[in-house]
Amino acid sequence: MKLSSHHFRSLSSSGLPMAKMDPGSNSLMWFRKGLRIHDNPALEYAAKDSKHVYPVFVIDPRYMEPDPTAFSPGSARAGLNRIRFLLESLTDLDKSLKNLGSRLLVLKGEPSEIVIHCLKEWNINKLCFEFDTEPYYQALDDKIKSYASLVGIEIFSPVSHTLFNPAEIIQKNGGTPPLSYQSFIKVAGQPSWSSSCLSTSLSCLPPPGNLGSCTISEVPSLNDLGYEESEEQDERTPIRGGESEALRRLSESIADKDWVANFEKPKGDPSAFLKPATTVLSPYLKFGCLSPRYFYQCIQEVQKNVKRHTSPPVSLLGQLLWRDFFYTVAFGTPNFDKMRGNRICKQIPWDSNDELLAAWRDARTGFPWIDAIMVQLRKWGWMHHLARHCVACFLTRGDLYVHWEKGRDVFERLLVDSDWAINNGNWLWLSCSSFFYQYNRIYSPISFGKKYDPNGNYIRHFLPVLKDMPKEYIYEPWCAPLSIQTKAKCIIGKDYPKPVVSHDSASKECRRRLAEAYELNKKQNGTVSEEDLKKLRRKLEEDKIQESKSKRLKQKSIG
Ligand SMILES: Cc1cc2nc3c(=O)[nH]c(=O)nc-3n(C[C@H](O)[C@H](O)[C@H](O)COP(=O)(O)OP(=O)(O)OC[C@H]3O[C@@H](n4cnc5c(N)ncnc54)[C@H](O)[C@@H]3O)c2cc1C
DSSP states (O other), rough: OSSSSOOOOOOOSSBOOOOOOOOTTTEEESSSOOOSTTTTTTHHHHHHTEEEEEEEEEEHHHHHSSSTTTTSSSSSSOOOOHHHHHHHHHHHHHHHHHHHHHHHHOEESSSSHHHHHHHTTTTTTTEOOOOOOOHHHHHHHHHHHHHHHHHHEEOOOOOOSSOOOHHHHHTTTSSSOHHHHHHHHHEEEEEEEETTTTOOSSSSOOOOOOOOOOOOOOOHHHHHOOOOOOOOOOGGGGGOSSSSHHHHHHHHHHHHHHHHHHOSSOOSOTOOOOOOSSSSHHHHHHHHHHHHHHHHHHHHHHHTTTSSOOTTTSHHHHHHHHHHHHHHHHHHHTTTOOSSTTTSSSSOOOOOOOOHHHHHHTTTTOOHHHHHHHHHHHHHHHOHHHHHHHHHIIIIITTOBHHHHHHHHHHHHTTOOOOOHHHHHHHHHHTTTSSSSTTOOOTTTTTTHHHHHHEEEEEEEHHHGTSSSSSTTTTOOOGHHHHHHHTOOOBBBBBBBOOOSSSHHHHHHHHHHHHHHHHHHHTTTTOHHHHHHHHHHHHHHHHHHHHHHHHHHHHHHHH
């Protein structure tokens, strides 16, 4: 982690550096996230006093090109829904840039090599890109920055993907990130820009100059990238990419002032899919089609004009602060995305059961509530927060006892809003590996969804094989008598799987294992070794064998 970086430059009141540029200068605006025109300080600075601005997006083939060996359509790194969302966002950005007299220059290849080539070819004096905390970008940015400083190119890399500068919060907190939401809020205080005017529109941009030998293309289609688009609308996520769509959705959400004022999470119906219970702005925040600061100010504006409103952590504004909280902890925690070597993560001897993992991933657990959520993930790339809670808990500490990193990988691939800091942070949370430690509180895969949706409409929609199952059995179809299964045209074990575990005994076993693992972590005081985990795994297995032996003996003696 770097605590001092180029984005701590002296800033003018408009948030832009005070260095005066030569009017003949060439700027390269490197878009990665931050796919927007509004509140984009890097773009604004690129445009300032420049003769030519080159707006660039580099397609990294590893991220974008098809990988036929992956478990779902998409590239090696991302599912198709997210790739489509990104292409739609780029098309929208290109359109907006054209309206400003410019265009998006799309190039393909290893991003640092391409950008360095462009810097040389176009005689660039200043390079502007949004600061990013993700390890992928940190590594990339290090390469680019060392080249640029070697040849004297100015770099402007402002923080605009989050409300706060994670590095500053860590510094204020004495060099480590605050590890609870409350302490984060205390350290963070009010964002410095909260009541100042954010720049929300540019009226024109200097055009790109000569393109030299660089190979530029238009924004590609999925077909251009080598994908076959499914004709069936049903297969496609209803979430469309782009800044225009983000701003449309934002105004729709904030138009309902009472809804914003009374927003209270985790209240809200996770089974609502025709009109979701939350904003569904996460994919737009992930790619920066929407500025979190602009979103924040819009919520503030609503709150100013109502008598009463909810407060963080449950309010809508509080949700944005959760986002910043995870960004800060992720930035300041080495190996945040791993169990090993992660100082804030409990060391737990999870199972690596590929069959159970595949059943969960492919919506074949036999628990309709869990499987319907996993289908929504596959089809939409988005689910309600509590739905994510249920499936993450089920895979890890609730029922299947599979490593949280495996579930994280599936989410990382399939979510349209897949976000490195937030996804890892929430998997750490849900698996009781960090932040939250009440492992006795397990979501029931049967009764939790029933509270919100007793008729099982959500299940019927995402698992049509169960659409005719009577509501008495929709959450536990294996309990339906055969005559009812026949009438519903769904035989359990044939048309829809039997449950992969018995929830009662699996959750009891999970609690027992978690209790032992917590005890080990306490005893070893943060220094649990691979050997300690192996020993504990063996002990748990032996205990289990012993327990079933004595059960059998007891039954025999009763018999
Ligand atoms: C296991 C698990 C994995 C998750 N992975 C991701 C992920 O990869 N990307 C992602 O954006 N969210 C993730 N979340 C957090 C949360 O579920 C989503 O942000 C939220 O459901 C998105 O819907 P929304 O935009 O309607 O949220 P709203 O409730 O409308 O909230 C507005 C914004 O606040 C932020 N936010 C809301 N909840 C959280 C949270 N718990 N943590 C951090 N930020 C939050 C999001 O940016 C969201 O768009 C995950 C949650 C769980 C339990």
